[in-house]
Amino acid sequence: MKLQCDVEVVNRMLPTFGMKSRGKGARAVLSIGKHLDKTSQRCNVYMMICTAKDRTGSKYKLKDNIEKFFTWFVEEGKATVRLKEPAVDICLSKADANSLKNFLSAARLADRGSDASSLPLSTLTPVRARDVEQPKKKLSIVSKKDYPLTSSFPYSLEQLQVSYCKLSRVDMRMLSLKALRKLDLSNNHIKKLPATIGDLGCLSELVLHNNHLEVFSEALCLSTLQRTLQLLDLSQNRLQSLPTQFCQLRELVNLKVDDNKLVFLPFHLGRLTKLRFLSVAHNQLAVLPGDFRKLRLENLDLFGNPFVQPNPLDHTMRLTFPVSLQELASRAVVNLRVPYGPHLIPAHLCQDLELAKICDCGRFCVGFYIKTCVSMNLHQVSHTVVLVDDMGGTDAPVQQHFCSLSCYSEFLDNSLQRGIR
Structure with a gap:
């Protein structure tokens, strides 16, 4: 023994x-x-x-x-x-x-x-x-010839870097390193992340720069990473979207998703209240979600996205008259903060409620609304802003939702008055 x-x-x-x-x-x-x-x-x-x-x-x-x-x-x-x-x-x-x-x-x-x-x-x-050597806490492997094929990784590792090794998947031996705080798998060929990365209960930094990722799974967003992950680098991958549940990673301080194929950002991005550094340069963003206004950042980079030119008169109408009973009930649940869950109402209704939009008047709308986009100076949400385009601009279009025709009309009147001034 x-x-x-x-x-x-x-x-x-x-x-x-x-x-x-x-x-x-x-x-x-x-x-x-x-x-x-x-x-x-x-x-x-x-x-x-x-x-x-x-x-x-x-x-x-x-x-x-x-x-x-x-x-x-x-x-x-x-x-x-x-x-x-x-x-x-x-x-x-x-x-x-x-x-x-x-x-x-x-x-x-x-x-x-x-x-x-x-x-x-x-x-x-x-x-x-x-x-009887002291436990090894840091290991860096930056060449395929140095990658351990027969020996295991030291169990005591807190920082592990495996780069330029042409890995096509995450080695499951890494996922048994329970003390791991930083995992750097940059510059490989990884296409998919195992959900068991979420079992690394101490992981605060995950670097996946320059891989072949196409999806960031919902399971990772709902794992213990919610309580530990502070830095996530997904830059230079092939991501087209991030799941709605991504905003459950509420400990995030630094998020990098540059050089992907993102066409939109998660709807509730503003729930990332601890986020201070956000880099989404060189993607396919046309407009930012309305929740973006809630962010309080130190540094923001949105350069190289094909943002549309906002026009408040261009709008999407999703209002019917009269408003459906389901919409009225949904609005009441959200506005009055009535507790709900899949044990009380169907799961698809829970998903709809999670995507409730807030109107200029402060009330919520769920499936029935008027949508347009307005220009926002990014200095309203970030101390430092990288120029959005080569013209030196720091404005970007942000989605705006309205719960009724009267709210939309009032918004247009105010916009017109500001234009006249």
Whole structure:
């Protein structure tokens, strides 16, 4: 039985001499196995601790020698084994929780004097230097010849870059790296992202620059990335749209989707309240969603999009008279903030309510409205704005919805008056 973790051996007599422990563990390999006791000439079960400074290991007898186990934080990979002789506490941390539980179970059996044949024993031999190295937290692979085909990625990685390796898909071994905070897969040939990327519970940066992505799935938007993802780089791919659920990634601070084929942005983009850097240059955007006005950015780049010239008189009419009962009910639900969900109403109605538009008057409309677009100076939403075109402009067209003819007429009157002034 072997266990890799951080270990600190604390002598309980230190306070007697006015001394303190370091409070910091060293990377170690712990083994439980048989060893010949030269004094009694008997084989007993020992625990051996090998570190980088002591690769031959220090041995501690286990039978009738464990005073207590401290396992309150075993699920976090931490535990302490208190020995009677010598009077030391063996403090374990940064261990795999399941491996730690198995190791402690074996230590308990050895302490009780269980038959050695029933114990998962190991040979107590010196360890290799690489077994007791400090966990590797950062790895960068920028050449296909350096890509590990037979060996696994270090489990402790927090940052992983794999670029220029011609990967056509995400290696599933990467998705077992539970401590991963930054994953850079730029400059590959990846066409699709597995939904299991959303299981990386610490991932705050995902870089997929210059790949062949055509879709960013709804499943990723609804995964744990909602709570962790702060930087997402999807630039230089083949995306034509982003799902409505994309706006569930509410921790996003930096979003890059340059050089794609986007024809529109997610309807509720304004829900990304923490977004500060947005780059959507060189796409196929003709107009921005109305929710765009809610953004509060530090830097915005929309250069190279074929924006239309806004004309308030050009409009799309989706009003019927009288307004349908379903529309009236939908408006009431949204305006009065009545709770709803697929357990209460059909799922397709929930989707319609999620796409409710807000009128100039402050009320909502769902499926019946008048739509036009107006010009907005982008400095209203961003401190720094990259020029929208070669003419030095910083204005862009934004969608505007109206819940009734009277609201639209009032808007036209106000626009006309501003034009006269």
